[in-house]
Amino acid sequence: MNAPNSVLLASHGTEGAMAAEQMAIKMCNAQDTGLHHLIVVPTLWQGMTGDDWLNNGSTRNTFRRYLESTLEKEVEEHIARVKQLADGSGLSYTNEIVIGEPDECLLKATEKHKYELVVVGSPRPKGKSGLRSRMMTQPVSRALQTSVLMVPYPHD
Numbered sequence: 001m002n003a004p005n006s007v008l009l010a011s012h013g014t015e016g017a018m019a020a021e022q023m024a025i026k027m028c029n030a031q032d033t034g035l036h037h038l039i040v041v042p043t044l045w046q047g048m049t050g051d052d053w054l055n056n057g058s059t060r061n062t063f064r065r066y067l068e069s070t071l072e073k074e075v076e077e078h079i080a081r082v083k084q085l086a087d088g089s090g091l092s093y094t095n096e097i098v099i100g101e102p103d104e105c106l107l108k109a110t111e112k113h114k115y116e117l118v119v120v121g122s123p124r125p126k127g128k129s130g131l132r133s134r135m136m137t138q139p140v141s142r143a144l145q146t147s148v149l150m151v152p153y154p155h156d
Helices: 015-027 057-088 102-112 138-143
Strands: 006-010 034-042 092-100 117-121 147-151
Touching: 006 015, 006 102, 015 057, 015 117, 015 147, 034 057, 034 102, 057 092, 092 102, 102 117, 102 138
Parallel strands: 006 034, 006 117, 034 092, 117 147
Antiparallel strands: none
């Protein structure tokens, strides 16, 4: 298989996503490849207001600002890490941050731009802690018009 010229990397910083990042970098043909990094912030974070345990508006607003700034810092660190990997391999790197359902956002991204390859990590195995987001759902895999590489979850 020839190295793709246009790759969409859907990654959000988990162990599985980092395995996908490494594979995407390896698969790209430096200087000729555009690597577009899609980061999806799941909508579940929008509803995280602390209403169930914070009892006044001022405290809820303080908590919401804290949560938003923490998420923003994590995303910025994630982008910087992937950009450094891409730059180190001579790739053209762009990124996009969206809020929504991971599977729907992936599909929309591939409808906006035609990629030769989509690279994603596999779902987190049961028994491992962390968010288990679903990016490659059956409806998405049926609707995608692009080749997909699902990188296996790294094992210890």
